[in-house]
Each structure stands twice: as C-alpha cells, then as structure tokens.
Amino acid sequence: MKRSACAFVLILALLTVTGCRPRTILSVAGLQSLSELTLLDRTDQSVPVPDPAPFTEAFLRATLEPRGRDLNLAVGTADYQLVAGDNRFYYFLDRAAGVRGHLVYVDGRNRQHVYRAELDALILRVWRAARPPLPEVPGLQWRVGAPNQEVAAWALALAEVKYPVAYLLEHGAETVMVFAAGPKTGTTYTVRVQEMARVNEALVVTFRLEGPSPPISGAVSHPHTVLTFNGRVGAVVARTTDGHKVQEWPVIPMTADQNVVLLHPLAGSLLTGRVTLTGKARVAGGDLSVEIEDGHNVLAQASFRATRAAPVWGDFELQLRLRPHTNLSGAIIFFTGSAQLGNRQELLLVPIVFAGGK
Known part of the structure; x- marks a missing residue:
C-alpha cells in the first residue's frame, strides 16, 4: 500500500516537473489557435469574427468540466456555435451570475468534451458590431430568438x-414565428429579417437568405430563424427576397400542444382526384391515420407511420385517390385509434374544398 502511494506521488511529481497539463479544448480538436472563426446563434444566423485572437485566449483558459460526461448536453440547442474550418464548438450560456458557460467539442467518435469558458462578453461584442439594426414597426415589440430552449428545439425540428x-x-402572451428556408446542400446559410411592415392590416415580414458562410463540404443544413413578438400579431405574410425577386411562402398557424402539421395541401386548398399529403407528426409509435371527407362521406382513408416517433418529430408523405364527392367543402382529419374501439383521438382538422360540381 505504501509502495503504491509513493508511486502515485512520484507520477504527480514527474508531471509537475515536465510541465504536463490537462489538454485544452483546442488541442482536443487538433488545433493550436483559431485563425478563422464564424459565430452562429441558435437560429443559424452567422457573423464572421474579425479578430479571433481573444477567442483563442479564452479557449486556452477554458477548464475541463469534471461533470462533463453526466451533463449530456444537446448540442442542437446550444446558444451559439463557433466554427473554425471543419471544427465546430458549441457554447451554452450559464445564466447564473458569475458562472462560466459550457463549451463543448464533439470528436470523431461522437464523444463530448465539455469545458468551462468565459465567452459571453466576446460573443456579445462581435454580434453587436456585425448585425444590422432590426426593422422597427410602430406599436410592435419583437426580437430575434426563441423565448426558451424548448421552443428553440421545437423550431429546429x-x-x-x-x-x-x-x-x-401562440406561446403564452407572446407569438413565435419560425421561418424555415428549406435544405441547402454543401454550405451553411443564414436567414435574417430584411423588412417588416404593416400592409393592409397584415404584418409582412421579408427574409433574406445569406451565404455561404462558412462552406462545410458535404453537409446539408436547414437554415431558419425564430422571431418572438410581444403579444398577438394578427395576420402574417412571410416572403423572401434575393434583392430582385420577391416570393411569398405559406404561413401555418400552430398551437403549443399540436402534434401533427400538414405542409401540403394547405388549409383552403382545392383538391382533385389524387392528393399527396406531406407533413410532420409527433405521436407515440409514429402511427396515425387520416381521412378525407366531404361532410357526408369519407372519400379516402389510410393508416401510416411517420419516420420517427414521439417525443421527436417525424416526417410523412402519402398519396390518396379520392372517391366522388357530394359536397364542395370538406376536411382532412388526422387521428389516432379508431371509432370502433372507442379510442379515436383527433389530432388535426384541415378544411379544404373540392374541384368540380357535386
């Protein structure tokens, strides 16, 4: 026992003499410094860091988090990402006064290396200097970002x-708007609000897609932005511009407890003989059913499974052929269970209309 204790003390002494220190988060990533750095927030909006040297110093001062393996941080909900070449670091703000945030690096074996770092002031300085002022709308208060991490994760999915x-x-007393720009292959793009104004009682929000910044070879990103408004905003129009062409996109209202989203067809759409339904679902087991009815008869029905099950969102796409309708208006109804078993639970009803006469 004494011999083991002596050996342990000797090893510690040798480490001290030879100057061995715990690995820095930069060395874990195979870096010595940050020569180029891009900062991204939770909505994938990015700004280049003009002087990465202070960030290099902060990374070198970061200390290993002893509880790192137990934290199991979801990097997709990090407050900020710092991209240096092919390396990506994730920063979680710690809002407790005087406590440093968590800086995370995920290695090639999908292991998290968690450090404590002080980056808040540096990030705020870069962000304020780089971002253009937000558009102002009389009588409307809003900000970029989700009200909490739960909504941020919901928007990401x-x-x-x-x-x-x-x-x-509608999130409590606030209204949250998420604009998703669709997939972008090979690069990371960002979405920013270019214009916002009241037009004929509707709030018109114009987004601009910017990129690539920085290029990430082979990656597929889904750039989006989250806006939080104080209070209700009424009717909303979402559109994009590239500086020349302006294009309008669908706006889908949702509730906090909604577990099915129909992306196509939209409410009020005109249906013909064959219909393709695409959307997202978050249901137990991923199993659900759908009916299309005209108020008198069921014109089509199917049971199907989303690509993923609750608690995460899965995707679905299916085609249905409609039987002849007897009414010009109807609905698409998503549900779980069945009426025969007495456990049918309707999840979403989308009103639609049918083409042609009765």
Whole structure:
C-alpha cells in the first residue's frame, strides 16, 4: 500500500516537473489557435469574427468540466456555435451570475468534451458590431430568438422541410414565428429579417437568405430563424427576397400542444382526384391515420407511420385517390385509434374544398 502511494506521488511529481497539463479544448480538436472563426446563434444566423485572437485566449483558459460526461448536453440547442474550418464548438450560456458557460467539442467518435469558458462578453461584442439594426414597426415589440430552449428545439425540428415555410405559434402572451428556408446542400446559410411592415392590416415580414458562410463540404443544413413578438400579431405574410425577386411562402398557424402539421395541401386548398399529403407528426409509435371527407362521406382513408416517433418529430408523405364527392367543402382529419374501439383521438382538422360540381 505504501509502495503504491509513493508511486502515485512520484507520477504527480514527474508531471509537475515536465510541465504536463490537462489538454485544452483546442488541442482536443487538433488545433493550436483559431485563425478563422464564424459565430452562429441558435437560429443559424452567422457573423464572421474579425479578430479571433481573444477567442483563442479564452479557449486556452477554458477548464475541463469534471461533470462533463453526466451533463449530456444537446448540442442542437446550444446558444451559439463557433466554427473554425471543419471544427465546430458549441457554447451554452450559464445564466447564473458569475458562472462560466459550457463549451463543448464533439470528436470523431461522437464523444463530448465539455469545458468551462468565459465567452459571453466576446460573443456579445462581435454580434453587436456585425448585425444590422432590426426593422422597427410602430406599436410592435419583437426580437430575434426563441423565448426558451424548448421552443428553440421545437423550431429546429420543424425547420427540416423540403420547401420554405413559416410557422406561427401562440406561446403564452407572446407569438413565435419560425421561418424555415428549406435544405441547402454543401454550405451553411443564414436567414435574417430584411423588412417588416404593416400592409393592409397584415404584418409582412421579408427574409433574406445569406451565404455561404462558412462552406462545410458535404453537409446539408436547414437554415431558419425564430422571431418572438410581444403579444398577438394578427395576420402574417412571410416572403423572401434575393434583392430582385420577391416570393411569398405559406404561413401555418400552430398551437403549443399540436402534434401533427400538414405542409401540403394547405388549409383552403382545392383538391382533385389524387392528393399527396406531406407533413410532420409527433405521436407515440409514429402511427396515425387520416381521412378525407366531404361532410357526408369519407372519400379516402389510410393508416401510416411517420419516420420517427414521439417525443421527436417525424416526417410523412402519402398519396390518396379520392372517391366522388357530394359536397364542395370538406376536411382532412388526422387521428389516432379508431371509432370502433372507442379510442379515436383527433389530432388535426384541415378544411379544404373540392374541384368540380357535386
């Protein structure tokens, strides 16, 4: 026992003499410094860091978090990402006064290396200097960003869409708008608000897609932005511009407890003989059913499974052929269970209309 203790003391002494220190988060990533650095927030909006030297110093001062393996931080909900070449670091603000945030690096074996770092002031300085002023609308207060991490994670999941779309969610006394720009292959883009104004009682929000910054070879990103408004905003129009062309995109209202989203067709759409339904679902087991009815008869029905099950969002796409309708208006109804078993639970009803006469 004494011999083991002596050996341990000797090893510590040798480490001290030879100058061995715990690895820095930069050395874990195979870096000596940060020569180029880009800062991204939770909505994938990015700004280049003009002088990475202070960040290099902060990274070198970061200390290993002893509880790192137990924290199991979800990097997709990090407050900020710092991209240096092919390396990506994730920073979580710690809002307790005087406590440093968590800086995370995920290595090639998908292991998290968690450090404590002081980056708040540096990030705020870069962000304020680089971002243009936000548009002002009389009588409307708003900000970029989600009200909490739960909504940020919800927005991140719903941003994985094939085509641009906006979601409008009533969250307590606030209204949250998520604009998803669709997939971008090979690069990371950012979405920013270019214009916002009241037009004929509607709030018109114009977004601009910027990129690539920085290029990430082979990656597929789903750029999006989250806006939080104080109070209700009424009717909303979402559109994008590239400086020349302006294009309008669907706005889908949602509730906080909604577990099915129909992306196509939209409410009020005109249906013909064959219909393709695409959307997202968050249901137990991923299993749900759908009916299309005209108020008198069921014209089509199917049971299907989303690509993923609750608690995460999965995708679905299916085609249905409609039987002849007897009424010009109807609905698409998503549900779980069945009426025969007495456990049918309707999840979403989307009103639609049918083409042609009765």
